[in-house]
Amino acid sequence: xxxxxxxxxxxxxxxxxxxxxxxxxxxxxxxxxxxxxxxxxxxxxxxxxxxxxxxxxxxxxxxxxxxxxxxxxxxxxxxxxxxxxxxxxxxxxxxxxxxxxxxxxxxxxxxxxxxxxxxxxxxxxxxxxxxxxxxxxxxxxxxxxxxxxxxxxxxxxxxxxxxxxxxxxxxxxxxxxxxxxxxxxxxxxxxxxxxxxxxxxxxxxxxxxxxxxxxxxxxxxxxxxxxxxxxxxxxxxxxxxxxxxxxxxxxxxxxxxxxxxxxxxxxxxxxxxxxxxxxxxxxxxxxxxxxxxxxxxxxxxxxxxxxxxxxxxxxxxxxxxxxxxxxxxxxxxxxxxxxxxxxxxxxxxxxxxxxxxxxxxxxxxxxxxxxxx
Amino acid sequence: xxxxxxxxxxxxxxxxxxxxxxxxxxxxxxxxxxxxxxxxxxxxxxxxxxxxxxxxxxxxxxxxxxxxxxxxxxxxxxxxxxxxxxxxxxxxxxxxxxxxxxxxxxxxxxxxxxxxxxxxxxxxxxxxxxxxxxxxxxxxxxxxxxxxxxxxxxxxxxxxxxxxxxxxxxxxxxxxxxxxxxxxxxxxxxxxxxxxxxxxxxxxxxxxxxxxxxxxxxxxxxxxxxxxxxxxxxxxxxxxxxxxxxxxxxxxxxxxxxxxxxxxxxxxxxxxxxxxxxxxxxxxxxxxxxxxxxxxxxxxxxxxxxxxxxxxxxxxxxxxxxxxxxxxxxxxxxxxxxxxxxxxxxxxxxxxxxxxxxxxxxxxxxxxxxxxx
Numbered sequence: 001x002x003x004x005x006x007x008x009x010x011x012x013x014x015x016x017x018x019x020x021x022x023x024x025x026x027x028x029x030x031x032x033x034x035x036x037x038x039x040x041x042x043x044x045x046x047x048x049x050x051x052x053x054x055x056x057x058x059x060x061x062x063x064x065x066x067x068x069x070x071x072x073x074x075x076x077x078x079x080x081x082x083x084x085x086x087x088x089x090x091x092x093x094x095x096x097x098x099x100x101x102x103x104x105x106x107x108x109x110x111x112x113x114x115x116x117x118x119x120x121x122x123x124x125x126x127x128x129x130x131x132x133x134x135x136x137x138x139x140x141x142x143x144x145x146x147x148x149x150x151x152x153x154x155x156x157x158x159x160x161x162x163x164x165x166x167x168x169x170x171x172x173x174x175x176x177x178x179x180x181x182x183x184x185x186x187x188x189x190x191x192x193x194x195x196x197x198x199x200x201x202x203x204x205x206x207x208x209x210x211x212x213x214x215x216x217x218x219x220x221x222x223x224x225x226x227x228x229x230x231x232x233x234x235x236x237x238x239x240x241x242x243x244x245x246x247x248x249x250x251x252x253x254x255x256x257x258x259x260x261x262x263x264x265x266x267x268x269x270x271x272x273x274x275x276x277x278x279x280x281x282x283x284x285x286x287x288x289x290x291x292x293x294x295x296x297x298x299x300x301x302x303x304x305x306x307x308x309x310x311x312x313x314x315x316x317x318x319x320x321x322x323x324x325x326x327x328x329x330x331x332x333x334x335x336x337x338x339x340x341x342x343x344x345x346x347x348x349x350x351x352x353x354x355x356x357x358x359x360x361x362x363x364x365x366x367x368x369x370x371x372x373x
Numbered sequence: 374x375x376x377x378x379x380x381x382x383x384x385x386x387x388x389x390x391x392x393x394x395x396x397x398x399x400x401x402x403x404x405x406x407x408x409x410x411x412x413x414x415x416x417x418x419x420x421x422x423x424x425x426x427x428x429x430x431x432x433x434x435x436x437x438x439x440x441x442x443x444x445x446x447x448x449x450x451x452x453x454x455x456x457x458x459x460x461x462x463x464x465x466x467x468x469x470x471x472x473x474x475x476x477x478x479x480x481x482x483x484x485x486x487x488x489x490x491x492x493x494x495x496x497x498x499x500x501x502x503x504x505x506x507x508x509x510x511x512x513x514x515x516x517x518x519x520x521x522x523x524x525x526x527x528x529x530x531x532x533x534x535x536x537x538x539x540x541x542x543x544x545x546x547x548x549x550x551x552x553x554x555x556x557x558x559x560x561x562x563x564x565x566x567x568x569x570x571x572x573x574x575x576x577x578x579x580x581x582x583x584x585x586x587x588x589x590x591x592x593x594x595x596x597x598x599x600x601x602x603x604x605x606x607x608x609x610x611x612x613x614x615x616x617x618x619x620x621x622x623x624x625x626x627x628x629x630x631x632x633x634x635x636x637x638x639x640x641x642x643x644x645x646x647x648x649x650x651x652x653x654x655x656x657x658x659x660x661x662x663x664x665x666x667x668x669x670x671x672x673x674x675x676x677x678x679x680x681x682x683x684x685x686x687x688x689x690x691x692x693x694x695x696x697x698x699x700x701x702x703x704x705x706x707x708x709x710x711x712x713x714x715x716x717x718x719x720x721x722x723x724x725x726x727x728x729x730x731x732x733x734x735x736x737x738x739x740x741x742x743x744x745x746x
Binding site: 038039040042043044045067068072075076077082083084293294296306310311312314315317318319321322324325326328329 | 411412413415416417418440441445448449450455456457666667669679683684685687688690691692694695697698699701702
């Protein structure tokens with residue numbers, strides 16, 4: 001595991017405070033990674049994202065492959081230089097978007113072939129090509145190509161996929177350059193405990209730098225997600241970070257940190273922001289609501305994000321109603337500030353052995369808010 | 374003219390270097406005012422707009438009247454506080470948008486009635502209401518309600534409009550609070566020299582703090598605009614600033630400063646930015662052009678705007694092709710930086726008696742660029 005250094009600095013129950021050392025600087029964990037799908041965290045400059053406390057961001061290999069192309073990004077000096085982000089970047093393999101966004105996917109032992117959702121161009125992705133693409137982007141934390149079955153997929157389908165994943169995992173590791181970045185394996189297995197265990201077992205035999213848990217938060221009941229994590233996290237080989245892919249709702253972050261997860265990513269905080277839904281200690285606040293039309297208060301009273309320091313809910317609502325570009329930017333700043341502040345609070349609590357109290361206070365503050373779904 | 378202090382610090386031919394003192398700070402002229410139509414200079418924070426060198430911005434009374442409503446803005450502390458802009462704000466009267474954007478306008482001696490372009494609501498604007506609305510917004514530089522006839526309107530129509538304008542002008546001045554902001558008169562008269570002269574004559578009898586030239590850049594040939602300015606600017610009463618409404622193409626700014634104009638506003642630099650057209654010393658550069666797909670250069674080599682300091686044309690083009698929000702923001706930063714830098718260059722040249730040389734160099738640098746229309 002020479003490509004990634006991970007130290008656990010403190011534990012509190014299963015929750016752990018850690019530090020992840022990458023070739024582009026270290027990241028305190030548990031950490032949330034804002035998503036920069038197409039080479040930009042939507043509406044923000046990299047300096048703002050870093051200023052909010054983000055230390056690592058995520059880039060989507062599928063999107064960058066089809067536009068502007070990984071070869072183009074490589075020719076322009078790699079993704080860091082292209083988008084102006086200095087810190088570490090984790091890239092996904094592209095597989096998740098192939099299965100969720102592209103058209104006419106066909107999976108074979110070799111890989112997956114599909115049509116671009118943009119122009120219908122025929123493309124394919126193999127375990128080797130996914131690693132090559134991520135290396136061309138200059139990724140610091142790469143993900144293996146895996147097949148993420150939909151929630152509720154039949155057992156046999158899920159089993160065949162994870163057995164193929166294990167063969168793809170070995171090919172991904174073999175495809176990595178000698179000086180390549182860290183590479184993480186992905187545990188699948190749906191909601192079947194014995195398949196999750198089998199997936200862990202197969203991947204643990206390989207030389208990954210850490211493990212991600214995939215195939216969750218894809219539409220299954222929340223209890224299923226928690227049960228899988230409860231079982232699976234302790235089975236993972238020790239020594240590397242545990243990354244829960246695609247999870248980022250505040251309540252899930254707090255709960256999953258308590259089950260030992262170290263890394264998270266999700267478009268939810270930024271996508272919600274662009275829809276006018278703001279995250280606060282009391283839960284969600286929908287700025288489009290007419291009751292904010294003349295509300296002089298900030299989104300959240302004691303928040304020191306740029307939106308709350310200077311603007312009223314009435315102004316922000318006006319920006320949303322008028323579809324002004326500044327709306328998306330200010331709301332994104334607030335939601336990322338909230339999420340990154342939440343992670344920082346979790347880290348502090350774990351360090352002080354106060355995770356349980358932190359989680360209790362977090363859930364208590366959200367009681368009685370009708371906007372929380 | 375106690376509400377506005379204007380001093381001419383130097384002249385160079387007809388071009389003049391001045392300083393406009395408002396109740397919210399002073400503005401070096403000639404100056405360009407970025408347009409914040411709906412209480413925001415699209416995509417930017419006020420601190421960024423000020424950081425680019427803007428000292429005064431424009432707000433559109435028509436837009437703010439219909440959304441969120443001037444009463445709402447007033448209740449929230451006025452437009453400055455609402456949008457977080459500390460410097461002076463010039464507001465138009467709302468008339469221009471009524472005639473260009475609203476539906477079913479009916480002009481009478483009393484004022485103009487119309488339907489909102491948003492929801493069809495029946496509204497009306499009078500000279501008094503236009504002043505009242507601007508005062509509720511907290512405007513520092515208000516404009517009288519006028520009727521801007523379309524380019525090529527018949528002489529009789531234009532004459533009736535400007536005679537009515539003169540009566541509206543007196544009513545606007547009478548409607549102003551004793552502690553109200555500066556109020557500027559608007560010269561109309563289309564392309565008819567004797568009507569322009571008549572408009573100036575009528576307005577000069579009234580106690581305005583400065584004069585704007587309206588009804589230009591509305592579709593007439595460029596020679597017509599220059600001829601009107603050539604005649605009209607010297608006829609204006611001395612002592613106040615001269616404001617040319619709705620003009621902001623770089624070549625027009627350079628030419629019109631040479632005819633004695635002190636203030637300009639235009640959506641062109643910011644609207645062009647959002648369409649991917651960037652302003653440079655060589656003229657326009659259309660970032661969507663395929664030839665920039667792998668271009669590692671910045672928009673402009675020696676530009677120190679945030680877009681040019683950190684990003685390649687290839688990256689910016691990618692953002693435009695992917696319709697990423699950051700595209701509009703970075704392009705707006707560049708274009709406003711360019712325009713405000715151009716104004717600063719003009720001021721320096723006038724102060725050094727080098728306006729002619731500046732204008733010659735400006736036009737020479739743009740030769741041979743096929744993107745300049």
